[in-house]
Amino acid sequence: MRFRIGGTVVELGRSQLVNAVLLAVLVGLAMFFLSGQLLVLRHGRTSPDDNKNDLELATPVVLFLPDNPDDVADIEEDYDVAAGRRRTVQNRRRDRDRTPRTAVEKGRPEAVKGGGDDDDDDEAAKRSPGKTVEMAMRSANKKKRPAFAEALKRVVGKDNRPPDSHYNINVTLSDSMSLDRPLPDTRPAACLKMTFDIDLLPKVSVIIPFFNEAPTMILRTVHSVLNRSPDQLIEEIILVDDLSFDAPLKTPLDRYVRLLPKVRIIRRSKRSGLIVSRMDGARVAKAPVIIFLDAHSEVGEGWLEPMLDELRLNPKQVVQPFVDGIDSKTLEFSAPGTYYKGAFSWDLRYTWLRLAPHEEERAKELGQPFVSPTLVGCAIAVMKDYFFAMGSFDEGLYVWGGENLELAFRIWMCGGKTMTITCSRVGHVFKQSPNKFDGTIGTKEQTVQKNLIRVADVWLDRYRKYFYATTLPYDFKRLQLTEGERASLVERSRMRETMKCHNFDWYLYNVIPEMMDVPPMDSRYFGEIMSLHTRACWEVTEDYFVGMTYFCFEHKVIPKNNFALTADGLLRYRDKCVQIVPPKPYMLLAECPRRPEDIERFGVWELVPQGVVWGSLKVKLKNANDVFVYWCIVQVTNAMPEHRGDQMPQLGNCDGNDLFQIWAFTYAVDFTLEAQFAQA
Numbered sequence: 001m002r003f004r005i006g007g008t009v010v011e012l013g014r015s016q017l018v019n020a021v022l023l024a025v026l027v028g029l030a031m032f033f034l035s036g037q038l039l040v041l042r043h044g045r046t047s048p049d050d051n052k053n054d055l056e057l058a059t060p061v062v063l064f065l066p067d068n069p070d071d072v073a074d075i076e077e078d079y080d081v082a083a084g085r086r087r088t089v090q091n092r093r094r095d096r097d098r099t100p101r102t103a104v105e106k107g108r109p110e111a112v113k114g115g116g117d118d119d120d121d122d123e124a125a126k127r128s129p130g131k132t133v134e135m136a137m138r139s140a141n142k143k144k145r146p147a148f149a150e151a152l153k154r155v156v157g158k159d160n161r162p163p164d165s166h167y168n169i170n171v172t173l174s175d176s177m178s179l180d181r182p183l184p185d186t187r188p189a190a191c192l193k194m195t196f197d198i199d200l201l202p203k204v205s206v207i208i209p210f211f212n213e214a215p216t217m218i219l220r221t222v223h224s225v226l227n228r229s230p231d232q233l234i235e236e237i238i239l240v241d242d243l244s245f246d247a248p249l250k251t252p253l254d255r256y257v258r259l260l261p262k263v264r265i266i267r268r269s270k271r272s273g274l275i276v277s278r279m280d281g282a283r284v285a286k287a288p289v290i291i292f293l294d295a296h297s298e299v300g301e302g303w304l305e306p307m308l309d310e311l312r313l314n315p316k317q318v319v320q321p322f323v324d325g326i327d328s329k330t331l332e333f334s335a336p337g338t339y340y341k342g343a344f345s346w347d348l349r350y351t352w353l354r355l356a357p358h359e360e361e362r363a364k365e366l367g368q369p370f371v372s373p374t375l376v377g378c379a380i381a382v383m384k385d386y387f388f389a390m391g392s393f394d395e396g397l398y399v400w401g402g403e404n405l406e407l408a409f410r411i412w413m414c415g416g417k418t419m420t421i422t423c424s425r426v427g428h429v430f431k432q433s434p435n436k437f438d439g440t441i442g443t444k445e446q447t448v449q450k451n452l453i454r455v456a457d458v459w460l461d462r463y464r465k466y467f468y469a470t471t472l473p474y475d476f477k478r479l480q481l482t483e484g485e486r487a488s489l490v491e492r493s494r495m496r497e498t499m500k501c502h503n504f505d506w507y508l509y510n511v512i513p514e515m516m517d518v519p520p521m522d523s524r525y526f527g528e529i530m531s532l533h534t535r536a537c538w539e540v541t542e543d544y545f546v547g548m549t550y551f552c553f554e555h556k557v558i559p560k561n562n563f564a565l566t567a568d569g570l571l572r573y574r575d576k577c578v579q580i581v582p583p584k585p586y587m588l589l590a591e592c593p594r595r596p597e598d599i600e601r602f603g604v605w606e607l608v609p610q611g612v613v614w615g616s617l618k619v620k621l622k623n624a625n626d627v628f629v630y631w632c633i634v635q636v637t638n639a640m641p642e643h644r645g646d647q648m649p650q651l652g653n654c655d656g657n658d659l660f661q662i663w664a665f666t667y668a669v670d671f672t673l674e675a676q677f678a679q680a
Contacts, residue, residue, distance in 0.1 A: 136234045136261055137180075137226030147259050152179075154252040155215045161248045168431040169296065170329050171214040177331065179216065179223040183427065185301050186324050186335035190367035191423035196305040201312060202288040203235040204304070204381070207281030209274055210295040211242040215249060217296045217429070219256065222263060224298040233304055235287035237263045239295075240280050243271040273399030279392060285384060293426075294378040298326065298333070300425035307381045307424045310369060315383045317417045318407065319369070321424035323376050333427050339363055341420060342374035343512060344405055346466040346519065346667065348452040350374060353514060354558070363422045372420040373412070373512040377404030378428045390414060391495055394454070396488040401448035402455045409459040412511050414501040449477045450485065457678075458492050461504040465671060466518055468678050470526075473612055473668040478677050517559045519669045520572065525565040525607055527666020528552060529649075531635050532614060533659040537561060538649055546578060546587040548635065548647040565665070568596075569604035571619075579603055580619055580631070585650035586640060600628075607665070614664035616654065635660045 156175040164171045185192070206225055210218055222237055239257065241249065257263050266280055278292050289311060293299075299321075307319050320342075324335045339360045343353035355363065355370060362368045391410060397403050408418050449471065456467040471477045481489065508515055519526035530537040530552050537552035539561050551558070564572045570592060571578040577592040580603045593602045600622040609615040617633040634652035638644055655661060 134231045135227055136229055136231040137223065148256075151252070151256040151259060152219075155219070155248050155256055161215065162246060166212070166246075167214045167217075168328060169214050169217060169429060170331060171216065173329075173331055174214055174216045174220070177216075177220075179220045180227055181220070183224075183298060183300055183333050184335075186333075186425050187300070187302065187423055188364050188367050190365060191302070191306070194302075194306070194367065194423060196309050198230050198232055198305065201233055201305060201308040202383075203233055204289040204291050204308065205235050205281075205285035205287040205384075206237045206291045206293055207240065207278060207285065208237065208293050208295050209240040209242060209277035209281065210244065210249070211271075211274075211277075212244045212246045212249070213295045215246075215253060218249075218253075221293065221295055221297050222260065225293070226260065226262075228299050228301055229304045231261075233308065234262055236285070238281045238285065239263065239265045240277040241265060241267045242273065242277045243268050275393050275397050275400065275403050276395055279395055282384065282387065282392065288384055289381060290384045290387060291379070291381045294428060296326075296429040296431065297378060298427045300324070300427065303424045303426055306369075306421045310419060310421055311381060311383055315386055316415065317419055318375065318380060318382045318387075318411050319419045319421050319424075320372065320375055320381070321379050321426040322420055322422055323378060324425055324427045326427045326429045328429050328431055331429075335425070339370075341370060342372040342376055342404075342408065342418075343515070344374050345470075347470040348402060348405055348455060348467055350376060350404060353512070367423045369419045369421045369423075371511070372408075372418050373507075374408040375404040375418055376428075379426045380404075380407075386416075390416065391492075391499075394458075394492060396454060396485070396492060397451045399447050400451075402451040406455045406459065409455070409504075409507065410496075410501070412502075413459065413504070413507050414496070414499045443476075445476050446479060449479055450481060453479065453481060454485070454489055454492070457489060458496060459504060463504050463508070463518070464678070465674055468674040469519065469669050469671045470667040472673040472677055473670050478673070480677065514559045517562055517574075519667065520564050520566055521671060522567045523564040523572075523669045524567060525613065525665035525667065526562065526669050528558065528561045529563055529617070530664050530666075531660065532662045532664050534635060534647075536635065536647055538563060540573060540589060541643065543642075544576075544589040545643060546589070546649060547643060548649060562666075565605055565607060569599060569606065571603070571605045577602070578605075580621060580651060582621065582629070582631075582651060584640070585636075585652070586638070586642070586648060587650070607663075610662070611664075613666070613668045614662065616656070616661050617663045618654065619651070630654065632658075632661050633663065634658060 161171070208218070208221060218239070222239070225234070225237060237260075244250075254265065257265055266284070268277065268280065282290050282292075289308060291307075303321055307321060310319050311317070322339075324333060326333055339355045340352035341355055341359075343351045345351050353373070354360075359370050363370050393403050394406050397406065411418055452467070452471070456464040460467060528537045531548075534550075535552060536548045536550045539547055539549045541547045549561075552561075562573075563578070566572055572592065573589055575592070576589040578587050579590040580587055590602075593599050603619050603621055605617070605619050607615050608618050618630060619633065620628045620630045623629050631651040632654035633649045635647060636650050636652070638646050638648040638650070652658075652661070
């Protein structure tokens with residue numbers, strides 16, 4: 001037979017042709033066998049007896065030659081020595097376009113089962129397009145499990161720690177629970193479809209300050225970060241001990257932490273509080289992003305990547321996760337059904353403000369981040385360079401209190417913004433006493449009030465009068481700053497001038513216009529009117545009756561429910577007043593009277609105080625005989641035709657023993673004290 005090869009004609013006999021075919025078959029079988037062995041090397045051991053070092057011999061091989069290389073994945077393997085296992089990287093065509101973006105994949109990513117005691121052989125979750133992402137904790141938990149168990153016994157020894165009351169948390173329950181317990185995934189469904197290219201994301205240093213914190217709460221916080229964070233993104237976890245004196249937080253904690261990857265402890269020699277401890281960690285942090293995290297928190301699945309992606313897209317902002325609750329007694333994890341953004345009260349407490357319907361829809365249905373006027377403070381992420389360029393935390397704020405509001409005011413007014421990342425979820429224990437003030441100068445109340453005075457005087461401008469008017473009615477808040485405190489306050493004000501920041505008017509109008517509803521200058525009490533017995537509060541119905549709702553303040557701001565009891569005895573609601581119309585027991589809104597004699601026939605109100613902001617609410621009316629008739633307001637189930645069956649505040653006979661007649665305003669207001677106590 002003749003064959004043409006190039007320009008040469010080759011002639012083969014039948015026996016020669018058969019031999020050539022047999023040779024080709026033998027070569028093909030040999031290549032097939034060798035390929036199979038390489039695949040075994042590359043894709044893992046086939047039995048427990050295989051030598052682990054075989055993995056180190058693996059080299060990339062071509063599995064197939066596609067007709068169109070752009071339509072398929074080139075699979076490469078590398079051995080991740082730091083993590084102690086392989087990572088698979090699929091460089092698909094879509095990933096060759098390095099334009100920063102969030103990729104939305106079809107289907108739901110596999111859940112992360114990071115490092116749990118019972119999940120020894122779990123695979124890491126797919127958290128990046130086409131990439132199996134190694135969690136930071138996994139290899140350490142597998143290799144050192146016996147050492148972990150022994151070290152943990154020393155940390156949680158019952159004879160070695162104070163009682164639960166010392167921590168304001170059910171530590172007995174905490175000690176009995178796994179440090180790697182699973183958490184419910186509270187993210188909206190849209191978030192579960194999002195993936196991020198972690199090669200584009202910056203690394204983080206997680207800073208966790210603590211003072212006499214429950215040891216297992218600290219360790220569960222750390223474990224959750226290691227279990228649910230890609231190893232590639234965690235530079236370090238820095239625990240900052242603010243001179244704790246509890247024995248389990250000394251040598252036992254040191255021994256345990258030495259077993260953990262990427263975790264180190266900084267121990268302060270002087271008790272200075274949360275703010276300074278955070279700053280100690282921030283100064284030594286090595287990563288471009290720093291995350292401040294409370295020591296009684298647990299991060300959820302996929303918590304880290306959405307925040308880092310937001311910072312990558314806009315480095316000039318401060319972001320926070322969506323904070324879910326962890327009950328201090330049961331340690332149960334729960335997510336609110338209603339979405340809130342951060343706000344503030346006029347006495348500078350952190351509060352919650354419900355999102356507008358269109359904002360809540362975008363967050364829930366699309367997983368989009370939303371603007372937050374203030375920061376909750378328990379979890380904050382920021383680019384390190386930007387954080388220090390913007391003035392970091394104000395270290396003139398002592399121990400704890402006001403730092404979250406001060407940072408948010410400054411970021412907004414000086415050109416940045418603060419955002420809540422819907423797809424990042426972190427659980428937090430809101431303890432009855434958020435921070436211990438043992439070993440510090442002054443009481444907790446004095447320390448916090450001085451901090452808030454500093455925030456008000458530097459940032460609130462002409463609105464600081466509302467801060468003083470709503471705090472100075474309390475005797476223990478009538479404080480003066482020392483000469484040194486005033487000097488450092490002046491330095492902070494100069495920094496604001498240098499940065500050419502907006503005024504507080506700009507902040508209110510552009511960031512949180514809901515707070516433009518301020519106490520009237522002649523008000524004596526202002527805010528919501530809440531029953532101390534039922535926790536329900538007054539609201540105005542669509543037909544202008546005064547009704548009640550259980551959706552009340554208590555750390556939430558609902559400006560539409562603000563009432564003002566003014567010096568002339570009128571109970572005002574915006575530009576209207578509350579009118580009584582006996583013999584009917586209910587109350588209505590009406591135009592406010594102007595003349596004193598008209599007010600007497602409209603209804604004159606007073607709070608008979610039993611505390612600074614609470615007592616019985618009394619109203620008097622001059623009848624046709626020019627005689628005043630008195631009533632007290634009581635919460636009842638309405639029997640009148642209008643709003644029958646609803647809870648309503650109505651006129652009733654005064655009874656000092658009736659708990660349904662005890663009401664509280666949000667604020668007592670006194671504008672006369674500012675001149676005496678406000679700082680120059």
